[in-house]
Amino acid sequence: MSSTRRPLKSLGQNFLVDNNIIDKIIHAADIGPHDCVLEIGPGRGALTEHLVRSAGRLVLIEFDHALAAVLKERYADRTQVMVIDADILTVDLKGILGETGGKWKVVANLPYNISTEVLFRLLEVRGRLARMVLMLQKEVGDRLAAAPDCSNYGVTTVLLGLWFDMRREFIVHPGCFHPRPKVDSAVLSFVPLAAPREPVGDETVFRRVVKGSFAMRRKTLVNCLKAAELVPFEDLRGILSECSIDGQRRGETLSMAEFAALSRRFSIDTK
Numbered sequence: 307m308s309s310t311r312r313p314l315k316s317l318g319q320n321f322l323v324d325n326n327i328i329d330k331i332i333h334a335a336d337i338g339p340h341d342c343v344l345e346i347g348p349g350r351g352a353l354t355e356h357l358v359r360s361a362g363r364l365v366l367i368e369f370d371h372a373l374a375a376v377l378k379e380r381y382a383d384r385t386q387v388m389v390i391d392a393d394i395l396t397v398d399l400k401g402i403l404g405e406t407g408g409k410w411k412v413v414a415n416l417p418y419n420i421s422t423e424v425l426f427r428l429l430e431v432r433g434r435l436a437r438m439v440l441m442l443q444k445e446v447g448d449r450l451a452a453a454p455d456c457s458n459y460g461v462t463t464v465l466l467g468l469w470f471d472m473r474r475e476f477i478v479h480p481g482c483f484h485p486r487p488k489v490d491s492a493v494l495s496f497v498p499l500a501a502p503r504e505p506v507g508d509e510t511v512f513r514r515v516v517k518g519s520f521a522m523r524r525k526t527l528v529n530c531l532k533a534a535e536l537v538p539f540e541d542l543r544g545i546l547s548e549c550s551i552d553g554q555r556r557g558e559t560l561s562m563a564e565f566a567a568l569s570r571r572f573s574i575d576t577k
């Protein structure tokens with residue numbers, strides 16, 4: 307499928323043009339005739355052409371109206387394909403994935419400018435997902451796979467890591483796209499866990515603890531959590547010591563288990 311219009315930088319349009327990489331992504335997604343598949347940003351259809359041959363149900367969400375129109379026309383006679391001309395960040399994802407009782411596979415070469423926001427949207431609907439195979443900027447992939455106390459370790463590592471097993475499948479070089487992006491990319495697979503990796507109490511509290519702990523990387527944990535205003539400051543040191551966590555540490559040194567312990571403890575006080 308081609309479009310004569312120049313790719314739009316504003317929509318992160320770096321189209322895949324390397325057949326070997328396309329095959330590897332399709333292989334990693336492991337789509338069968340019973341699978342419901344959501345493709346985010348199908349663009350000119352590099353991956354879609356393969357997905358349409360194997361998926362039982364295929365939903366395509368594309369924000370470029372011209373490309374969405376081409377896809378609609380192209381797949382007009384395929385009853386299993388639905389093209390939605392919409393923004394993945396605002397579309398009713400719960401409604402779309404609630405269409406069937408089964409779980410969905412998500413496949414995407416994501417627009418890099420919004421990839422982290424898309425990951426958080428997908429996190430919200432994790433209960434409807436069976437597997438995701440996503441192309442991301444390599445740097446974003448590195449963050450997801452980072453260990454505590456590394457510069458890449460951050461909010462996305464912990465919030466996504468609570469609910470997904472993530473694995474880097476392979477690296478993709480800029481020459482595999484048109485136009486070439488400035489940086490390397492990585493394809494990652496995500497498998498949702500049936501239960502969170504650690505019990506966290508109230509998940510809203512967990513998000514506040516994690517975001518607060520990373521908000522000021524140069525400050526100590528106790529100062530970050532003071533600014534997050536989860537509990538009165540006079541209670542903070544006692545809670546940290548109950549959880550055996552030194553408040554003088556930096557937030558980025560905490561493990562998932564330590565964030566979870568803090569969250570469980572704060573959840574009691576914020577009820």
Ligand code: SAM
Pocket residue numbers: 317318319320321322323346347348349350351352353367368369370373392393394395414415416417418420
């Ligand atoms: N899947 C195609 C490929 O691999 O060649 C295109 C991938 S390109 C990196 C990203 C695609 O996402 C583009 O088609 C772009 O128009 C689309 N896109 C950008 N922002 C979007 C948004 N907010 N919602 C849905 N699609 C979006």
